[in-house]
Structures are given as structure tokens and as C-alpha cells.
Amino acid sequence: MKIENAVEVINLSKKFIVPHEKKTTVFETIASINKKISYEEFWALKGINLSVAKGESVGVIGENGSGKSTLLNIITNVLRPTKGEVKVNGKLTSFLELGVGFQSDLTARENVYLYGAFMGLSDKQIDKKFNDIIEFAGLKKFIDTKLKNLSSGMQVRLAFSTAIQTNPDILLVDEVLAVGDLEFQQKCTEKFIEFKKRGVTLLIVSHDLGAIRKYCNRVLLLHKGEQVALGGAEEVIDRYVYGIDKTAQPTQGKKTRWGDGRVVIKDVKFYDKFGKESYNFVSGDPMKIRISYFAAKEVENPVFGMALYTDNHVQCYGTNTDLKGIDIKKIKGAGNIELDIDKLTMHEGKYLLTVAVHSKEHVPYDWLDKQFSFNVTKKNNDAGMFEIPCKWELGP
Amino acid sequence: MIEIWNYRHLVKKIALSELKLRYKNSVLGLLWSLLEPLLIFIVLYFVFSYLMKLNVEHYQLFLFLGIICWDLLEKGTMMGLYSITSKPTLIKKVYFPREVLVVGMCSTALLMVFFELVVFLLFMLLFGVIPPITALIFPFILLGEFVIVVGLSLALSALNVYYKDVQYIWAVLLRAGFFLTPVIYPVIIYPPQYVGWFLLNPMARIIEASRKTVIYNIMPNITDILIIYVTAFVALLAGYFIFMKLEPRFAEEV
Numbered sequence: 180m181k182i183e184n185a186v187e188v189i190n191l192s193k194k195f196i197v198p199h200e201k202k203t204t205v206f207e208t209i210a211s212i213n214k215k216i217s218y219e220e221f222w223a224l225k226g227i228n229l230s231v232a233k234g235e236s237v238g239v240i241g242e243n244g245s246g247k248s249t250l251l252n253i254i255t256n257v258l259r260p261t262k263g264e265v266k267v268n269g270k271l272t273s274f275l276e277l278g279v280g281f282q283s284d285l286t287a288r289e290n291v292y293l294y295g296a297f298m299g300l301s302d303k304q305i306d307k308k309f310n311d312i313i314e315f316a317g318l319k320k321f322i323d324t325k326l327k328n329l330s331s332g333m334q335v336r337l338a339f340s341t342a343i344q345t346n347p348d349i350l351l352v353d354e355v356l357a358v359g360d361l362e363f364q365q366k367c368t369e370k371f372i373e374f375k376k377r378g379v380t381l382l383i384v385s386h387d388l389g390a391i392r393k394y395c396n397r398v399l400l401l402h403k404g405e406q407v408a409l410g411g412a413e414e415v416i417d418r419y420v421y422g423i424d425k426t427a428q429p430t431q432g433k434k435t436r437w438g439d440g441r442v443v444i445k446d447v448k449f450y451d452k453f454g455k456e457s458y459n460f461v462s463g464d465p466m467k468i469r470i471s472y473f474a475a476k477e478v479e480n481p482v483f484g485m486a487l488y489t490d491n492h493v494q495c496y497g498t499n500t501d502l503k504g505i506d507i508k509k510i511k512g513a514g515n516i517e518l519d520i521d522k523l524t525m526h527e528g529k530y531l532l533t534v535a536v537h538s539k540e541h542v543p544y545d546w547l548d549k550q551f552s553f554n555v556t557k558k559n560n561d562a563g564m565f566e567i568p569c570k571w572e573l574g575p
Numbered sequence: 576m577i578e579i580w581n582y583r584h585l586v587k588k589i590a591l592s593e594l595k596l597r598y599k600n601s602v603l604g605l606l607w608s609l610l611e612p613l614l615i616f617i618v619l620y621f622v623f624s625y626l627m628k629l630n631v632e633h634y635q636l637f638l639f640l641g642i643i644c645w646d647l648l649e650k651g652t653m654m655g656l657y658s659i660t661s662k663p664t665l666i667k668k669v670y671f672p673r674e675v676l677v678v679g680m681c682s683t684a685l686l687m688v689f690f691e692l693v694v695f696l697l698f699m700l701l702f703g704v705i706p707p708i709t710a711l712i713f714p715f716i717l718l719g720e721f722v723i724v725v726g727l728s729l730a731l732s733a734l735n736v737y738y739k740d741v742q743y744i745w746a747v748l749l750r751a752g753f754f755l756t757p758v759i760y761p762v763i764i765y766p767p768q769y770v771g772w773f774l775l776n777p778m779a780r781i782i783e784a785s786r787k788t789v790i791y792n793i794m795p796n797i798t799d800i801l802i803i804y805v806t807a808f809v810a811l812l813a814g815y816f817i818f819m820k821l822e823p824r825f826a827e828e829v
Binding site: 202203205208256257273275289293 | 584585588589592595596599662664665666667668669670671737738739740741744823824826827
């Protein structure tokens, strides 16, 4: 292992054996001693190679079931590799889950000492940092309250505050970058930035691409246990958001289509900044919506429109060709119309799209109500639903 | 095994917090853990001194000490046995040597037995028996038993992760063991031609040696001590071996 590396993962594979019929007792095992055991093999990780230099921050992304957490579990030494190996150089702490080993019948103080012990802190070390922990968690009044009488938010704050006192060289984080309310989340963020400045090696698994962008220089992308990409954060995140074919196509909802059918909308497609068809976009990126139609007979003065909704059906925006002052004289046969969006200003979430074609008098020819959808991933950590273009300027 | 020394503070923490949890949850608290062996003692004492008319000097002390020695085995292995399976999130989400949990739980049982021994001491004084000088050997006997308990617990706790009925099988074996071991009766009631066989049982040796040293002011045989320590060594080694063999897949199976 190179001395400048904090973590080395060499050709790592992990196989899980999932028996069809699991024998969980001695009796069953004896009874079925002659029978063949049928089981399925499941490769959670296949040939992963990763080396993380000291002080580097690496993010691990991928959809659910891609093996991200398995990877962190193996580096933590909770799971053991089937093939390959993992080398760790330095004191490793992992936040795979907060508050593990908390006992609800013990007080906050007792739990800090117990949890600290599990995280590798001695009583003496905690004695020194006890006030910091309680202060950070903001639980001064509740030191001697039984844990079960604290809210879940307080418990998780207490766990986080204790865990960060471990002074790690290498920190593994699985989706616990920010917990609690806004104020506490801000404190968490500051703490991680402080860790980074101090030269702590960070390895972060998260679905929060904004956070990955913020903390990580390099990103590893996994897909079904395989290493798809490893490289610069922007590049790999783009690859994740745009590159992987989603099998989950937008579902066709209830019957919400009406109109007299003089013009039929054949298809609606979304195109990303690379001109590729996609359902996943990053906030701030351009998008093109292409509507394919067919008019059996000639139709005069049709109006094409669209409306955008959040996934809980709040309308965000709507426009049509008429409102935008575009006059379509007449159409016949098959054709396309495109809507160019310079910049998706919404932050994140799933958005539903209604596409319609109707006459100037609003007689619908074909109306597809919220029949299309796409996803937007956030780019920064600004709050709210959508971005308002703005900038701060210091006064004179 | 060397690693466990580095984690000794965690062992202490687990043992103490487990003890705290036990008495925090009930009004009578710690008394509960004392009450159970005490009640068994009273029942057995009544049955065997009045109904069966066993003729043993200081039978009440003889019986009480036997129960306490057996209790360390029973409590220790039963608590140790569940030490892995009762804490799945800990096993899945944090790394520390897993044997720490087992040793921690066994230590809790040892602490509980200490409380019982305090009661026993009061009992002795009440009956006018001053602990003799030979009682100084008793801690070493107890240590030997504790090591046996840890060894058994290591094996049992690991097996219990894979086979959920180990806990029931062990409970039955313990009950049978209770009657096959001279807890309630003296060794002399064994048929003379089989005594040798019965005395291969290390628990019989532990209990006999404890009584000799603590109550009757008799030095234990060297064979007693030898058998206890050889058993402890073998149990620990075998238990550790089984535990280590099964440990890598704990997080997947628990």
C-alpha cells in the first residue's frame, strides 16, 4: 500500500448467498442433511478498484441497490470481502447509522459514554469533550433525561455530536451528512468542512448530489455492483444523471386524456443538453420538449400548450403557442413542435407535464393531462422550490 | 484475543450499562436478580432438608454456595448466548471486535454473582460461620469458572446466529446439568462405582472445591484445580476458534 493513500480497495467483489429455503435451526439442518440446498448468488459488488489519497474526499453515488452501502460496510470491516481486499491506513470512523447502541432507558449522559465507547472513545476522552458534545447537540437541559423522553431529532443530534468527537483520520459517511433542523444541519455542514480542512479523508455515500458536489473532488459511480465511472465530481455526476438508462419509465396514470381527436399527440420526449433523450435533468440545465402530432385532416389555427406540475399536482407554470404569440396557420399529417427551455429553474423533484392541442376557442383536440414526467436533481443547496436568478452585492 | 485487551474499556462499559439497565427497569431493581436464586434456594432448602432429610453440615450454606456457582454458569452462558443476536444493528453498523460483546455480557453475569456472594457472606455470618483462610483460593476457582463461561458463550453466541434453536437446546442441557451436578446434594450420594465418572464434570469440581474452601476450611485437591483450569483453557480455545470461524458473516446472518 502506498503511504500517501488512506484507503485502497483492490479488485473487490462481494457475493451474498440467498438460500431459497433458509435453515435457521439445528433441527432443520439435521433433517435436511441429505437434501440439496438451492440458493441464489447475488453479486453486490464486482471488481471495484479505488484508492483514496490522504485528505481526499471521494463520493460514491448510484441508484438504490448499486452496492454503495455494501462498499462502505466492507471498508468499515462489518462485512468481509468475497474476493479482493481493502487496506486502510489510519484511524477509521464510520457513520453508517447514527445512534446505534443507544439505550432508551439510560440517560443522555450515560448514552454519550456508551455510544462513545462503541465509537472507540474512552471515558477520559469523553470527559474532556462532554461539554462540547452537549453544547453541539444543544441539549444542556436534558443531560440527565432518559433517552426515551427525548425526541427522535434530539437523539440523532446527540448521536451525531458524540460521533464527530472521534477525531478520525478517515471518515466514512452513509447518508448522514445532515440531520436535525436547519440550524443543526448548518452546524453539521460546518463540521464536515472543518474535517476537510483538517485533512480528514472523507468517503461519502449520498443521494444528495448537491452535497457530493460540495464536499467531493472525486466521485465513484456504481451501477448494479459494477464500477461505471471514477473521476471528477461534475463529470461523473453528469454521467449518473444523464447516462444511465432508467428502466423506470414515467408511468401512465389514470385515464386523463380527452379531445375530439382531430389532432392526435403521438409522443412527447424530453432531450437533455447533450441532445439525448432523458427523464433526468440537473437543475439549471437546458431542456427540450418535442411533441409529435398527427392530424388526419387539415386543421386550421391549432394551439399547442403545456403545463407543468409538481408531483403533488401544484401547477408551476403553463404556456401555449397562442400566449407566446405564435400563429400556426394550419397543420396536416405528421409533424413535430418543440419547446426550448433555456434553464430548468426548479430545484429538485419529479415534475408532471400536461401537453395539449386545442383550437383558439379552447375546444380540445387532444389533451393529455399530466401524462408525462421527468426528474430534476438539485445543483446547489439553495432552499425552496425554484431558483430566482439573483446575486448578492455588498453595499458601498 | 489481544485485541480484546485494547477494547477493555468497552467491555467494562457494556457490562456496567447492561447491569444498570437491569435494575433501572424495575422497582425492586437489583433485588430482582438476587431474588431469583434466593427463592430457588428457599424452595430447595425446604425440600431437601425437611422432606429428603439430607444430612450435611451447614446444609443451608452448602446449598446456597452451590446455587451461586451454578448461577454463574447459567446466567453467564444464557446472557452470553444472546449477546450477538440481541444486538443486530450494532453488529451491522459499527465495527469493534465482536467478542467484546460476549465478554461484556458474561462480565455482567459475574457482577450479578458478586452481589449474590455478598448476600451469601452475610448469610454465613448470620449462621456463625466465619470464612476460613482457605476461602482465599475461592476467587481463583471463580476465575476458572468465568473463563469456562466465556469459552462456552463464545461458541454458543456464534452458533445461535446461524441456528436459532441453540438457545432452547442449551436451556435444556443446563437444566439437565443442574441435576447431574452436585448442586443440591453432596457427591457421596452417587453410587460409589460411578463417582469417578460424575467427577469428570468440571462443574462438579468447581462446586465441590468452592464448598471445601469457603465453608469447610479444607484445601481443594490439586486434581480439582487442574481439571478446572484445563477445562477453562480448552473451552476458551475451542470457543474462540468456533467464534472466529463464524464471525465474518455475522452481519449478514444476524
